[in-house]
Amino acid sequence: MALEAKNLTVAFEGNTILKNVNVSFSPGKRTAIIGPNGAGKSTLLKALSSLNRKYEGQVLLDGEDVREMGRKKLSQRLAILPQGAQAPADVTVKQLVDFGRFPYRSWLRASDPKADREAVEWAIERTQLNAFVDRPVIRLSGGERQRAWIAMALAQKPEILLLDEPTTYLDIGHQLEVMNIVEDLNREYGITIIMVLHDINHALQYADEIVVIKDHGVFAQGTPKEILTVDMLGNVFGVRADVFVNSKGISVLSPVSLVK
Amino acid sequence: MEVKEEASNAVLVRRIFVLIIFAVLAVGGFMLSVGMGSVSIPLDEIITVIFGTGTGTHEQILWNIRLPRTIVAAFVGINLALSGAVLQAIMKNPLADPHIIGISSGAGLAGIIVMLVFPGYEYLVTPVAFLGAMAAAVVIYILAWKNGIRPVRIILAGVAVSAFLGAGISALMIFHSDKVHGALMWMVGGLAARSWPHVDIIYPYAVAGIILVMLGARHLNILQLGDEIAKGLGLNVELTRIVMTAIAAMLAASAVSVVGLLGFVGLIVPHAARLIIGSDYRFLLPGAALLGAAVVMFSDTFARTAFAPTELPVGILMAGLGAPFFLFLLRREL
Numbered sequence: 153m154a155l156e157a158k159n160l161t162v163a164f165e166g167n168t169i170l171k172n173v174n175v176s177f178s179p180g181k182r183t184a185i186i187g188p189n190g191a192g193k194s195t196l197l198k199a200l201s202s203l204n205r206k207y208e209g210q211v212l213l214d215g216e217d218v219r220e221m222g223r224k225k226l227s228q229r230l231a232i233l234p235q236g237a238q239a240p241a242d243v244t245v246k247q248l249v250d251f252g253r254f255p256y257r258s259w260l261r262a263s264d265p266k267a268d269r270e271a272v273e274w275a276i277e278r279t280q281l282n283a284f285v286d287r288p289v290i291r292l293s294g295g296e297r298q299r300a301w302i303a304m305a306l307a308q309k310p311e312i313l314l315l316d317e318p319t320t321y322l323d324i325g326h327q328l329e330v331m332n333i334v335e336d337l338n339r340e341y342g343i344t345i346i347m348v349l350h351d352i353n354h355a356l357q358y359a360d361e362i363v364v365i366k367d368h369g370v371f372a373q374g375t376p377k378e379i380l381t382v383d384m385l386g387n388v389f390g391v392r393a394d395v396f397v398n399s400k401g402i403s404v405l406s407p408v409s410l411v412k
Numbered sequence: 413m414e415v416k417e418e419a420s421n422a423v424l425v426r427r428i429f430v431l432i433i434f435a436v437l438a439v440g441g442f443m444l445s446v447g448m449g450s451v452s453i454p455l456d457e458i459i460t461v462i463f464g465t466g467t468g469t470h471e472q473i474l475w476n477i478r479l480p481r482t483i484v485a486a487f488v489g490i491n492l493a494l495s496g497a498v499l500q501a502i503m504k505n506p507l508a509d510p511h512i513i514g515i516s517s518g519a520g521l522a523g524i525i526v527m528l529v530f531p532g533y534e535y536l537v538t539p540v541a542f543l544g545a546m547a548a549a550v551v552i553y554i555l556a557w558k559n560g561i562r563p564v565r566i567i568l569a570g571v572a573v574s575a576f577l578g579a580g581i582s583a584l585m586i587f588h589s590d591k592v593h594g595a596l597m598w599m600v601g602g603l604a605a606r607s608w609p610h611v612d613i614i615y616p617y618a619v620a621g622i623i624l625v626m627l628g629a630r631h632l633n634i635l636q637l638g639d640e641i642a643k644g645l646g647l648n649v650e651l652t653r654i655v656m657t658a659i660a661a662m663l664a665a666s667a668v669s670v671v672g673l674l675g676f677v678g679l680i681v682p683h684a685a686r687l688i689i690g691s692d693y694r695f696l697l698p699g700a701a702l703l704g705a706a707v708v709m710f711s712d713t714f715a716r717t718a719f720a721p722t723e724l725p726v727g728i729l730m731a732g733l734g735a736p737f738f739l740f741l742l743r744r745e746l
Binding site: 227239243247259 | 559647692
C-alpha cells in the first residue's frame with residue numbers, strides 16, 4: 153500500500169471533520185476523492201499530505217508514519233498542490249518550478265545542480281510550458297498558471313501527487329488540458345495521483361478509483377463504474393441524475409433535479 | 413532554449429547591476445557623511461586617515477566624531493532594512509515593518525520611562541530600550557499564539573499592544589511635560605552625539621543578523637509562496653516564522669535602542685528595494701541592507717549640514733523625504 157490513513161480523526165476547534173477514517177490508495181493508480189461540500193475532502197487531503205499534522209490516528213507511506221519522517225524527505229516522495237496558490241508578482245515560471253527543488257536542498261548538503269536542472273526541465277516539458285519559462289506566473293492565463301504550479305510539484309520528483317480541485321476556475325478546455333496532463337503523468341511515469349474533484353464526470357473519465365467522503369467518513373470506495381451511479385448521486389449529493397453514454401463509450405451523469 | 417537562457421541571465425545581470433549601484437550609493441554615502449560637516453575634509457585625506465596615516469585636527473574629527481556616527485548610521489540602516497524585509501516575507505504583507513512586532517512602542521516606552529522617570533540614569537536608555545523592544549515583541553508573540561502563529565493575529569496583536577504602550581508614552585510625556593524635549597528627540601530618532609560605544613552596542617547584532625538572515629534567504633523565498641505551498645515543499649513553517657521573527661526583532665531592537673524610533677526605514681527601504689530588485693530574497697536582502705545603509709548615511713549628512721549649525725533629527729528628515737518618494741514608487745508600480 154503506498155499511502156493510507158489509519159483511524160484518522162481530524163477535529164478543528166471542537167468540530168470533528170473526519171472521524172475514524174480508514175482508507176488506502178493503491179500505488180500507480182489515479183484516485184478521485186469526491187463528496188459534498190464540507191464533507192472533509194480537503195481536510196483528508198491536507199492530513200494525507202502533512203499540510204496538517206494535527207490529527208489522531210496515522211497516515212502511513214509504505215507503512216511508515218509520515219509524522220516520523222523528515223518534512224523534506226516526505227516532500228521528495230509526495231507533492232501536494234493546494235487550492236488558491238499565489239506567487240509574488242515577479243516570480244517567473246522557471247523560478248517557480250525551481251522552488252520545487254527546495255526539498256533537495258539544505259544548508260549542509262549542496263544540491264546537485266544537474267539533477268535540479270533536469271528535474272526543472274522535465275517538469276516544464278511535461279506541462280508544456282516551454283514557451284513561458286521567463287514569464288511572471290501572475291501574468292499567465294488560469295490554465296497556464298495551474299500548469300506552472302503542477303510543474304513546481306513535479307520538480308519535487310514525487311511518487312505521489314495530490315491535487316485539490318485542480319480544475320477550479322478553469323474553462324472546460326483548460327480543465328481537460330490539466331486532466332490530460334495528470335493522466336499522462338500517471339500513465340508514463342507511474343506517479344500515483346490522488347485528487348479531490350468536484351466534477352463527477354471528470355472522476356468518471358480520469359480516475360481508476362473513487363473514494364466518496366460523506367458524513368465525516370468514507371462512504372464508499374471502488375471503481376468509477378461501481379461507485380458513480382445514479383443511486384450514489386441521490387444518496388450523497390441529493391441529486392437525481394440521468395445517465396448517457398458518450399462517444400468514448402463512457403457513461404456520464406447529468407444532474408437533472410434535486411431529490412425531494 | 414538558447415533564447416530562454418539569455419532571458420534568465422539578463423535578470424541575473426540586472427540584479428547584480430542593481431546591487432553594485434546600491435553598493436556604490438552606500439560607499440558614496442559613507443564618504444559624504446564622513447567628509448561633510450562644519451569642517452569639510454577632502455576625500456584623499458579621509459582615505460589616509462582611515463588607513464591610519466593621517467594626523468592633526470582632521471584626524472581627531474574623523475576618528476572621534478564623524479566615523480563612529482557614520483558607522484552607527486550604516487548599521488542602523490542595515491538592521492532596520494533587513495528587519496523590515498524579513499517581516500514582509502513572514503507576514504506576507506508589504507506593509508509589515510518593525511512597528512508591527514512592537515519594537516518601536518516597546519523601545520519607546522522603556523526609553524521614555526528611563527528619561528522622564530529616572531532622569532539620572534540616562535546611560536541606561538539603550539539597554540533598557542532594547543529589553544523593552546524585545547519584551548513587547550515577546551508579548552505580541554504570546555498574544556498571537558494559538559496553535560501556531562498566523563500573520564493576521566500578529567498584526568492585530570501588534571496594533572493592540574502598540575496602542576496600549578503608546579498610551580503609556582503619551583501619559584508620561586504629559587505628566588513630565590517639563591522634561592519632554594529629550595524624550596521627543598528619542599521618539600523621532602536621531603544620530604546626534606552617537607559615538608564608538610554605540611558602535612560597540614550595535615555591530616554584534618548587525619553582523620550576526622546579516623549572517624542569519626542570509627542563511628534564511630531561501631526559506632523566506634519559499635515562505636512567500638504561502639503556508640500551504642511552503643509546507644508541501646517540506647519547510648517547517650512555524651519554526652521558520654518564529655526564528656526569523658526573533659532575528660528581525662533583535663535587529664530592529666538593537667537599532668532603535670541606539671538611535672531612537674527611526675521606524676520608517678524598516679518599511680520604505682525594503683519595499684523600495686523589492687520594487688527595484690524583485691522578490692528573490694537572495695538579492696533582496698543584500699539590496700535592502702545596502703540601500704538602508706546608504707539612505708540613513710545620506711539623510712544624516714543632510715540633516716546635520718542643511719540647517720547648520722542647527723541639526724535636524726534624521727527621523728524627521730527621513731519621514732519628510734521618504735514618504736513622498738515612497739508614494740512616487742507606489743504610484744509608478746500600481
